[in-house]
Amino acid sequence: MIQTKEALAQVREDAKKTLGSYDCRILVCSGTGCIATGSEKIYEKFLEITKDAPGVVLEFAPHEQGAHVGVKKTGCQGICELGPLVRIQKGDQAIQYTKVQPEDCEEIFKSSVQGDEVVERLLYRQNDTVYKKPEEIPFIAKQTRLVLENCGKFDAESLDEYIASGGFKALEKAMFELTPEQIIDEVDKSGLRGRGGGGFPAGRKWKQVAGQKETVRYVVCNGDEGDPGAFMDGSVMEGDPYRLIEGMMIAAYAVKARDGYIYVRAEYPMSVKRLRHAIAELEERGLLGDNILGSDFCFHMHINRGAGAFVCGEGSALTASIEGNRGMPRVKPPRTVEKGLWEKPTVLNNVETYANVPKIVLNGADWYRGYGTEGSPGTKTFSLTGSIQNTGLIEVPMGTTLREIIFDIGGGLKGGAKFKAVQIGGPSGGCLTEEHLDVPLDFDSVKKYGAIVGSGGLVVMDEHTCMVEVARFFMSFTQRESCGKCVPCREGTKRMLEILEKIVAGKGTLEDLDRLEELGEMVKNMALCGLGKSAPLPVLSTLRLFRKEYEEHIVDHKCRAKVCQAMKTYVIDPELCKGCSKCAKNCPVGAITGELKKPFTIDPQKCIHCGACKENCAFGAVHIED
Amino acid sequence: MLDQSYYRKVDEIIESYGKKSSSLIPIMQDIQEEYRYLPGELLTYVAGQIGITEAKAYSVATFYENFSFEAKGKYVIKVCDGTACHVRKSMPVLEALYKKLGLSKKKKTTDDMMFTVETVSCLGACGLAPTMMVNEDVHPRMTPEKAEEVIEKLRGGGDA
Numbered sequence: 009m010i011q012t013k014e015a016l017a018q019v020r021e022d023a024k025k026t027l028g029s030y031d032c033r034i035l036v037c038s039g040t041g042c043i044a045t046g047s048e049k050i051y052e053k054f055l056e057i058t059k060d061a062p063g064v065v066l067e068f069a070p071h072e073q074g075a076h077v078g079v080k081k082t083g084c085q086g087i088c089e090l091g092p093l094v095r096i097q098k099g100d101q102a103i104q105y106t107k108v109q110p111e112d113c114e115e116i117f118k119s120s121v122q123g124d125e126v127v128e129r130l131l132y133r134q135n136d137t138v139y140k141k142p143e144e145i146p147f148i149a150k151q152t153r154l155v156l157e158n159c160g161k162f163d164a165e166s167l168d169e170y171i172a173s174g175g176f177k178a179l180e181k182a183m184f185e186l187t188p189e190q191i192i193d194e195v196d197k198s199g200l201r202g203r204g205g206g207g208f209p210a211g212r213k214w215k216q217v218a219g220q221k222e223t224v225r226y227v228v229c230n231g232d233e234g235d236p237g238a239f240m241d242g243s244v245m246e247g248d249p250y251r252l253i254e255g256m257m258i259a260a261y262a263v264k265a266r267d268g269y270i271y272v273r274a275e276y277p278m279s280v281k282r283l284r285h286a287i288a289e290l291e292e293r294g295l296l297g298d299n300i301l302g303s304d305f306c307f308h309m310h311i312n313r314g315a316g317a318f319v320c321g322e323g324s325a326l327t328a329s330i331e332g333n334r335g336m337p338r339v340k341p342p343r344t345v346e347k348g349l350w351e352k353p354t355v356l357n358n359v360e361t362y363a364n365v366p367k368i369v370l371n372g373a374d375w376y377r378g379y380g381t382e383g384s385p386g387t388k389t390f391s392l393t394g395s396i397q398n399t400g401l402i403e404v405p406m407g408t409t410l411r412e413i414i415f416d417i418g419g420g421l422k423g424g425a426k427f428k429a430v431q432i433g434g435p436s437g438g439c440l441t442e443e444h445l446d447v448p449l450d451f452d453s454v455k456k457y458g459a460i461v462g463s464g465g466l467v468v469m470d471e472h473t474c475m476v477e478v479a480r481f482f483m484s485f486t487q488r489e490s491c492g493k494c495v496p497c498r499e500g501t502k503r504m505l506e507i508l509e510k511i512v513a514g515k516g517t518l519e520d521l522d523r524l525e526e527l528g529e530m531v532k533n534m535a536l537c538g539l540g541k542s543a544p545l546p547v548l549s550t551l552r553l554f555r556k557e558y559e560e561h562i563v564d565h566k567c568r569a570k571v572c573q574a575m576k577t578y579v580i581d582p583e584l585c586k587g588c589s590k591c592a593k594n595c596p597v598g599a600i601t602g603e604l605k606k607p608f609t610i611d612p613q614k615c616i617h618c619g620a621c622k623e624n625c626a627f628g629a630v631h632i633e634d
Numbered sequence: 635m636l637d638q639s640y641y642r643k644v645d646e647i648i649e650s651y652g653k654k655s656s657s658l659i660p661i662m663q664d665i666q667e668e669y670r671y672l673p674g675e676l677l678t679y680v681a682g683q684i685g686i687t688e689a690k691a692y693s694v695a696t697f698y699e700n701f702s703f704e705a706k707g708k709y710v711i712k713v714c715d716g717t718a719c720h721v722r723k724s725m726p727v728l729e730a731l732y733k734k735l736g737l738s739k740k741k742k743t744t745d746d747m748m749f750t751v752e753t754v755s756c757l758g759a760c761g762l763a764p765t766m767m768v769n770e771d772v773h774p775r776m777t778p779e780k781a782e783e784v785i786e787k788l789r790g791g792g793d794a
Contacts, residue, residue, distance in 0.1 A: 041759045044772035088761025091774075236716030239758035274663075274700055275757055277770050315659055315698035318755065332656040332686075334697040393718035393760035400761050431717065467717045481720055485755060491697075 009294040012302045013180060016171070016295075023172035032077045032121050034058070037093040037160060039084030039246055039401075040239070040278055046110075047092035053113040054079045061117075077121060083247015085160030087147055089399045090132065095142060095160070096120045104142035105130040134419060147398045150417045152379065154387050155363045156403045159247035164282055167289045170250040176295065178366035182258045183303055186369070191262040192218060195365065197373035199385040204230055204321070204358030205436065205462040206538065207384070207451035210365075213355060216345040217263045220353040225265040227256050228349055230326055230358040231272040231279065234318040235434030236485060238465035240389040241359035243401050245272065245279035248363070249286040253309065255362030257296075258369055259355050260307045267308050269349065271326050274314045283311055318489035322537045323348070323356050325491065336493045337537035358463070360389055380406030384450035388461065394431075394468040395422045407448040410440060414468060425470035429553070433462025435482045436542035438549030439475070458549050460542070474571035475554040476561055479547045480508040486543040497540030500531035504547060514574040516562040525551060570632060576617050577633040582607035584629035591621035591630060636675055643668060644676050645683075653684045658694055662701055670706045707743045707750035709788050712767045713776075716756030724764035728753060730778030734785055749785070 010016050036042075036051040058077055085093040090106035094116065103120055105112075108130060119125040132139045132147075139145045153159075162169045170176075182191050196211025217225055229252065233241040244252060256268050272280050287309050290296040298306045312330050319325045320335040327349040329335035348354025364386060368376045377385045384406040390413065393399045397419030404413060410430060414420065421427055429439040432449075438459030440447065447453055454461050469478070487501040504527050507520050528544035528551075535541045551558060560566045567575035580591070580600075585607040592600040592608060599615045602608030610621065610630075622630040647664045651657035661680055666672050672695060681691035695701045713728045731737070731751050735744050743750040759765045762774035766781065773784060 040757070040772060041761045041774070044759050044762055044765065044774040088759070091762070233758070234755065236720075236756040237718045237760055238756065239760055242758040273758075275754060275767075312660070313663060314700075315663065316700035317698050329659065330656065332654075332658040332694065334694055336697075391760055393763060394721050399718075399763075434717070465717070467721065469721060473721055478721075481717070489755075 010301070011294050011299075013184060016176060016180065016301065019168065020171050023168040027169065027172050030078045031098065033095075033097040034077065034079045034117075034121065035082045035085075035095040035097055035161070036079065037083075037085040037091060037095075038081035038164070038278075039088065039091075039160075039243060040276075041084065041088030041400075042091035042093055043278070045091040049110050050092050050094060050108055050113060051079065051081055053110045054117070057113055057117050058121075061122075080163040081165065082162060083159040083164045084156075084243040084401050085142075086151075086156075086402070087132070087145070087398060087400045093160075097161075102142050103140055104132060104145065106132050147400065147402075147417055147419065150404075150412065151402050152387050152405050153403045154367055154379070155244060155251075155360055155389055156247070156401065158251065159243060159401075164247050164249065165285055167250060167286070167293065167295075170248075174370075175250055175366075176254055178370040179254050179257055179261070180301070182261055182369050183301060183305060188218065188262045188264065191258060191369060194373050195262075195368055198368045198376040199373070199383075200361065200364055200368060200376070201384060201451060202357060203360035203364070203388065203463065205433065205460060207461070210357055210361050213345055213357070214259060214263055216343075217353045217355050220346060222353055223264070224352045225263050226349040226352055226354045227260045227263065227265045227268040228327065228330070228354055228356045229256055229268070229270040229362055230321060230323070230356060231270050231276075232314050232321045232326060233273055233276075233359070233463060234314075234321045234489075235436070235463055235465050237391065237393055237431070237467045238434055238463050239391045240401060240464050242273070242276045242279050243391075244359050244363050244389070245270075245276065246282050249279075249282045250290075251363050251366060252359055253283075253286060253290065253296075255365035256309070257300075257307055258365050259357070259362065261305055263353075263355055265355070266306050267310065269310045269312055269330055271312045271314060271320070271330060274316055280311060280313060287311065317491070318485075319491040319537070319539055322539050325537070326356070327354065334491075336491045337539075339536065360464075381448065381450045383452050388449070388464055390464040390466045392418050392466050392468070394466075395425060395470040395473070396420075396468040397422055404449075406450040407453075409446050409448055411445040413449070413466065414445075418468070421468065421470050425472065428469050428471050428473060429475065431467040431469065431478065431546070432465070433460040433542075433545075434465045435485050436460060436539065436545060437462045437465075438545045439553055441553055458545070458552065460545070472569050472571070474567050474569035475550045475557050476508070476511060476567070477569075477571050479550045480505070480512050482546040483508050483543075486539070490540065490543070494534075494536035494540060496531045496534040497536065497543060500527050500535070501540075501543050503527055504531070504544065508547070511558065511561050512572050512574065514561065514565050514572070516558075518559070518562055520562070521551065521555070521558055573617050573619070576619070577612060578610050578615060578617065578619070578621060578630055579633050580608055580610060580621075581629045581631060584627050586627055586629075588626070590624050590626065594620045594624045596620060636673060640669075640673070640676060641679065644679060648680065648683050655684055655686050655690075657684055658686065658691060659698075662695060666701060670708075670710070671702045671704055674703055704743070705747065707748050709748060709768055710750045710752065711784075712752050712754040712757070713781075714755075714757045714759075714763070714765045714767070715753045716760060716763075718760035719756075719764040722763040724766075724776070726778050727764055727766065727776045727781045730781050731785070734782050748789070 094105040094108045096103045192214045200210045201207040323344045325335040325337045380386045389403045483505045487505045492498045528548045587605040599611045
């Protein structure tokens, strides 16, 4: 049991010693991405190989002497695209291996664990350069990892490792060296803004809660990361759960809350598992519960799993869901800081915001302001996906440009395709194009261009992406997820979706574009909650930037990206057609005719663009006309 | 009518969360995990036990997408149609599964109760798009062909 400051210091000393006794650590990435590519098997394999090797211990426990090798499961190491990822750590030196298969493990163990050689074919490669050390890989070298500092470097399920790396030092400082007011002041001065999308100053929120007359208060963490294409918060919950909890504990101490809730998306079973493990471990060791570290600070943590409603990412809907109700937003004010969970003052921040707190308390506001921009200090995590060379999880200082993220860190577009746009902020965000590549990414600058930083999803699109289809895709998402409480969102999104579907089907009119804009503005101005208000943004933003593409769909019946089914004109190449009649037999509307053993033809008037002919042609004679 | 074992199990679940209205969602989640769906009779029973009206219980259960009043298959396959998966062509994967299993948007579960096919908005493994999840396992970089292989393997009783 860790019941005093001294006991915590002792645990830290012991844990550091144990860590130092390892000659080598085999770190197997166990983020959702790598588990999907089979990292569990790699972990098992290494356990098997090391089991009988002399002088090797597997568990995190003090040992007498001799060579120690630890096999550990870590959080996300970042380059998800190249998983399963394995790091071999000897002292400060690490080797990063990519795409490791079970049959490679033996060789890695012999060469890099027992010996000091590298297995070159498994190293990271970019433009003919081979990288051995993870910190030299451009994808990682150009990042600034504060929140993700530990992700991928240590065992996400070990409290001792977290403590050894300096964990709970910030809580200790907060509890024994600072007053609650000083903590809030420090967070306020640091300029930390909510990472969930809104960008509201966290310190101000805390101050408002602390100033309430009501003395029962709650600390709630929004881990309902629902934006399609975003997985930053999931990675933090999986990779460094203790940091999130420490951040929440500091918040609770500062605003005098006794209970904390983490609301996690149901689609993140791994996050739920790691957080549950972490909370159980902390309770067992006495760091959560009553009289923490011998003080009168009592704090209990609870986990609530989401049940598949995107709208629960909105504050008042989230608290309603924890209370056991339908997750529907309510009219504000009163704001969550006054009447949140069970009508009590509530600090509600997202995962990344809390994860920033320990470092701010420990190193001070000035240190934190050393990163990022004046208006948006600190770093921001992004998930980089879509048509990009290196997909994965990244963290950069606020104010980094898109160009640096896409081309320096992301390695440019997949297959050298031409950059078209990046969708930022998910279904609540907008698009940025070539002309915005040098805009600094921070809360205020991005807003000027009709997009939002949001929670940090970056989906890169190339010329094979149809912007009208993308707008339709997001609209169908928000329409489906609209909770139905307010009319502008419930009806407005539905009508907007209908118009978009019409355009994609080749039946749109130019007036539809004006109507879309009008509806979009209406929903934006009148919807009840933030999600409704931002639902039209992807449409409005693509309409502004890619109006020509919309017009092509309507006037020329043309989809330049060749994505929209209805715009495709199928033709049969008479050179390649053998006249087998298979296409005619598969055509559901009898649009294909011809004489056996002579080239067949498609009647464009009858064709419904289903593509059955193309799919069934054995000679590749059916193609889509430009 | 469900037999008594169902009610005994539900009593256990209710016990673990406490008889209060805020326990409703976690209780329903556990029941669904146990039986792969939420039997209406049990929901009525839960409402009575934790002191809320039946109407309230149904209003909450029908609000959230994860709850299903229909029995699901042994393997619930969720094809991700998040942004990253969508732009990397997840729809052909869904179509292939529908075709292979004779399912559609309307008919989600096979008659032999082996497979349920649904879509999900994001699984958080965007780096490996397109993805799909079979029960709790995420499958990376799917193609229509790979999706069919997964079905074959599951039918053969192996771990896919």
